[in-house]
Amino acid sequence: MEAQNSITINGNEFLFEPGDTILEVARRNDIDIPTLCYLKGAAPRGRCGVCIVEVEGQDKLPASCSTLAANQMIVLTESPKVIDSRRKTIQKMLSSGNHNCAARGSDNRDWTAFQLNVQQDDKSDQLCPVWGDCRLQDLAYRYQISATGMPGTIVEYPMEDVNPFIVRDFSRCIMCGRCVAACREIQVNDAIDFGQNKLSNKIIAFDNKTLKDSDCVFCGECVQACPVGALVEKDVRYRVRQWETRKVRTTCTYCGVGCQLYLHVKDNKIVKVTGVEGVAPNYGSLCVKGRFGYNFVDSPERLTTPLIKENGEFREASWDEALDLVAERLKGIKEEYGSDSMGVLTSARVSNEENYIANKFTRATLKTNNIDHCARL
Amino acid sequence: MAGLAAAFGSGAMTNTIEDIGVADVILVTGSNTTENHPVLSSVVKRAVRFKGAKLIVVDPRRIKLTGFTNLWLRPNLGADVAWINGLMNVIINEDLYDKKFVENRTEGFEELKKAVEKFTPEKVEEITGIPARDIIEAARLYGKAKAGSILYCMGITQHTTGTDNVKSLANLSMLCGNLGIPGGGVNPLRGQNNVQGACDMGGLPNVFTGYQPVTDFDARKRMEEAWGVTDLPDKPGLTVTKMIPKAHDGELKALYIIGENPLVSDPDLNHAEKSIKNLDFLVVQDLFLTETAQIADVVFPSRCFAEKDGTFSNTERRVQRIRKAVEPPGEARDDWAIICDLSSRMGFPMPYENSQAIMEEISRVTPSYAGITYDRIEHVGLHWPCPSIDHPGTPILHGEQFTRGKGLFHGIDYIPPDERVDQDYPVYLTTGRVIYQYHTGTMTRKSEGLNECAPECFIEISPQDAKKYNLDNNSLVNIESRRGQIKAKLMISGVAVEGTVFIPFHFAEAAANRLTNAALDPVCGIPEYKVCAVKLSKAA
Known part of the structure; x- marks a missing residue:
């Protein structure tokens, strides 16, 4: 083992490359250091204090996401000191706003009053909209924390829901900055940032405008990055719970980039879309169409039966009737005018398999090469 | 694609999306990337912001990417060959080209050299309106790059000189030895999810799957054998832009349209509409x-992407799975199943159990897809060519040699656009998309949120032109070309260049294509959507 490239984590020795952070070495070796503000692909901030570790010979607990691994470094990821610090950090976040899950606390009087307040802010009698799908809640359970007895903070900024896609609930924001990193470093849309001076406890769009009036293009990268309930899809909030859905991985149907995405399905309906992280070509990113443009799928205007036009009007028909009619007409035209009097426009929208079948049908059945699609249009 | 095929022997994005991130210089032209390929545009923006890549944008409109650029060239519409030749003129004169690459990997250099000789920076400034010093600076920037990536889209191809434009970009890239290397390449960005796949799968009049020519005897024999038929037609068929006039003249009797909407997307729509109505028989599957x-x-x-299994091939030639997530509405069926059923009723049965069985047949008859199976692309897609089951796919094309052997330079002269402004029609019109809508809007306009963001058509105009023609912001304006007329709201914007207005083509009720010119590129038959002459007046 190369002496200058070795680090000890929780008693085990690992190799690292110069430039690796402690977190990267740990993750590569299946050691689970919890993180919150860390966002893959963006510069580590060491901001939230959750991924701190104990390094032998250092008093302070450095953030593992932004501290480089060094030779002969001895690291503990779950020492009593680390756990104590993490608990305090998480407890502070938990008490900082409308985190009304069970983790918030079970002191009866406090709980009821708190819940009633939050319900008023939320205009809903349900628990937090991301209950069960929240990094902060997960951490609270993992470290057995409640915020019982901690003073609640006053909600300073009203909820923003004036755009069609994203609800910004500042009462649940823990200022971790993942959304800012997602916007500025991943999508590079530069629409949001940390506020300054009096607004230093708020994530703002330029000039403190609403997203709708800002440079935001609603890619939703920030929503996917948000570890709590501060940024939630408008159509999902209080309508869909994560455990009610199943996820199906597929490829986006819009432009040619071919983003990998998950369709979240509830009762045979797509209710949410997220990007598949860690996989080319999009590594979790999507655009506004890929993330929010799925309502056409269950539009009431979808065609549901074959239609045949008679006397200028469409009437519904069975598959047998419609297919027989088309087969007869095409055969007739082929016989009377020849194969090259027919053409097929296949589609840049349908699958490879379907294009292949259209190509085979045109050439082998119709016996013409008159096939094209709208690549040029 | 004909342009790249002529130069390299293969018409597709040469490099991958991720690979753009390792370029030293990125040249984007005729692509409003942030609106049309937002996720890919992030790769470009990250390369510039965080990795020190230099960005050259060549586009008449002040598109968002110009905010990230070191150098923004603003050419007159349809002057692409001129500025590209201008860059090459400087690169050759200043000895910045890759002599080794030119000597070993290409042919036709002398012809190119002769063709670009007269395109001095001063001459190019005259034609394109781009200052000579900017031409020189761009040439030096791109010419000196270790790896220079070229990205382009419909702003390059949708011209009567579309093929020439693409060949010119291929010339430029070869001249600087930027092919077959990471961070280099000539990269056409595909605007629709499966344009690449539709081309790969023989959805073109002149080729079977994998670009095997229908005129090639051996290719036809292979297909006849695989399909169990005889007498496959040996003459290339009609492109869509030729089918429409044939329908108009009554020579084309029947058209079968799958998932396309030419009555919004075709150029010179009034003419297209008449032509399609003239057909004896029209079937639409949608x-x-x-x-x-x-x-x-x-x-x-038919079923949408979320209701079926299959594959799409993305713009970087990566074959990826789609999977059924929800049940289709009513009796909607897979497009392939409808056609197979129809074929059986016409006397040629095409029975398949499922889409996977079709992919197995595709692999058998298509050398570039031979190694692609559903199992292999379960988690991550593969880039074709993937000629065998143990082949890892080909992220970067033309590594050792070009598909056609040596890369071919084409000496190309500048030809002005088909229609130019005059006294009667004094303003240029160019068309495109906006981020919240997609193509003819059949899907996006049924998604409420997207529609809320971009509900209607608009005419984007420069403040100078608005003043010149005495038109108010947000007022309803008539816009008229020699072919048709529409009404839309005026949007005064710093994005527009003086003398040119822009209209998105998504909106059927104010279809930009009622105005556009159906003049075609003589090689690939692409219409000149990006340039026509119009006039504006206040709507009553």
Whole structure:
């Protein structure tokens, strides 16, 4: 083992490359250091204090996401000191706003009053909209924390829901900055940032405008990055719970980039879309169409039966009737005018398999090469 | 694609999306990337912001990417060959080209050299309106790059000189030895999810799958054997832009349209509409009763991407899975199943159990897809060519040699656009998309949120032109070309260049294509959507 490239984590020795952070070495070796503000692909901030570790010979607990691994470094990821610090950090976040899950606390009087307040802010009698799908809640359970007895903070900024896609609930924001990193470093849309001076406890769009009036293009990268309930899809909030859905991985149907995405399905309906992280070509990113443009799928205007036009009007028909009619007409035209009097426009929208079948049908059945699609249009 | 095929022997994005991130210089032209390929545009923006890549944008409109650029060249519409030749003129004169690459990997250099000789920076400034010093600076920037990536889209191809434009970009890239290397390449960005796949799968009049020519005897024999048929036609068929006039003249009797909406997307729409209505028989297979489906004789309901299994091939030639997530509405069926059933009724049975069985046949008859199976692409897609089951796929094309052997330079002269402004029609019109809508809007306009963000058509105009023609912001304006007329709201914007207005083509009720020119590129038959002459007046 190369002496200058070795680090000890929780008693085990690992190799690292110069430039690796402690977190990267740990993750590569299946050691689970919890993180919150860390966002893959963006510069580590060491901001939230959750991924701190104990390094032998250092008093302070450095953030593992932004501290480089060094030779002969001895690291503990779950020492009593680390756990104590993490608990305090998480407890502070938990008490900082409308985190009304069970983790918030079970002191009866406090709980009821708190819940009633939050319900008023939320205009809903349900628990937090991301209950069960929240990094902060997960951490609270993992470290057995409640915020019982901690003073609640006053909600300073009203909820923003004036755009069609994203609800910004500042009462649940823990200022971790993942959304800012997602916007500025991943999508590079530069629409949001940390506020300054009096607004230093708020994530703002330029000039403190609403997203709708800002440079935001609603890619939703920030929503996917948000570890709590501060940024939630408008159509999902209080309508869909994560455990009610199943996820199906597929490829986006819009432009040619071919983003990998998950369709979240509830009762045979797509209710949410997220990007598949860690996989080319999009590594979790999507655009506004890929993330929010799925309502056409269950539009009431979808065609549901074959239609045949008679006397200028469409009437519904069975598959047998419609297919027989088309087969007869095409055969007739082929016989009377020849194969090259027919053409097929296949589609840049349908699958490879379907294009292949259209190509085979045109050439082998119709016996013409008159096939094209709208690549040029 | 004909342009790249002529130069390299293969018409597709040469490099991958991720690979753009390792370029030293990125040249983007005729692509409003942030609106049309937002996720890919992030790769470009990250390369510039965080990795020190230099960005050259060549586009008449002040598109968002110009905010990230070191150098923004603003050419007159349809002057692409001129500025590209201008860059090469400087690169050759200043000895910045890759002599080793030119010597070993290419042919036709002398012809190129002769053709670009007269395109001095001063001459190019005259034609394109780009200052000579900017031409020189761009040439030096791109010419000196270790790896220079070229990205382009419909702003390059949708011209009567589209093929020439693409060949010119291929010239430029070869001249600087930027092919077959990471961070280099000539990269056409595909605007629709499966344009690449439709081309790969023989959805073109001149080729079977994998670009095997229908005129090639051996290719036809292979297909006849695989399909169990005889007498496959040996003459290339009609492109869509030739089918329409044939329908108009009554020579084309029947058209079968799958998932396309030419009654919004075709150029010179008034003419296209008349032509399609002149057909004896029109069948449309679609999700919705589109403008085109409304005039069909028979309409079949089909399934959308979320309701079926299969594959799409993305712009970087990566074959990726789609999977069924929800049940289709009513009796809607897979497009392939409808056609197979129809084929059986016409006397040629095409039975397949599922889409996977079709992919197995595709692999058998298509050398570039031979190694692609559903199992292999379960988690991550593969880039074709993937000629065998143990082949890892080909992220970067033309590594050792070009598909056609040596890369071919084409000496190309500048030809002005088909229609130019005059006294009667004094303003240029160019068309494109906006981020919240997609193509003819059949899907996006049925997604409420997207529609809320971009509900209607607009005419984007420069403040100078608005003043010149005495038109108010947000007022309703008539816009008229020699072919048609529409009304839309005026949007005064710093994005527009003086003398040119822009209209998105998504909106059937104010279809930009009622105005556009159907003049075609003589090689690939692409229409000149990006340039025509119009006039503006206040709507009553």
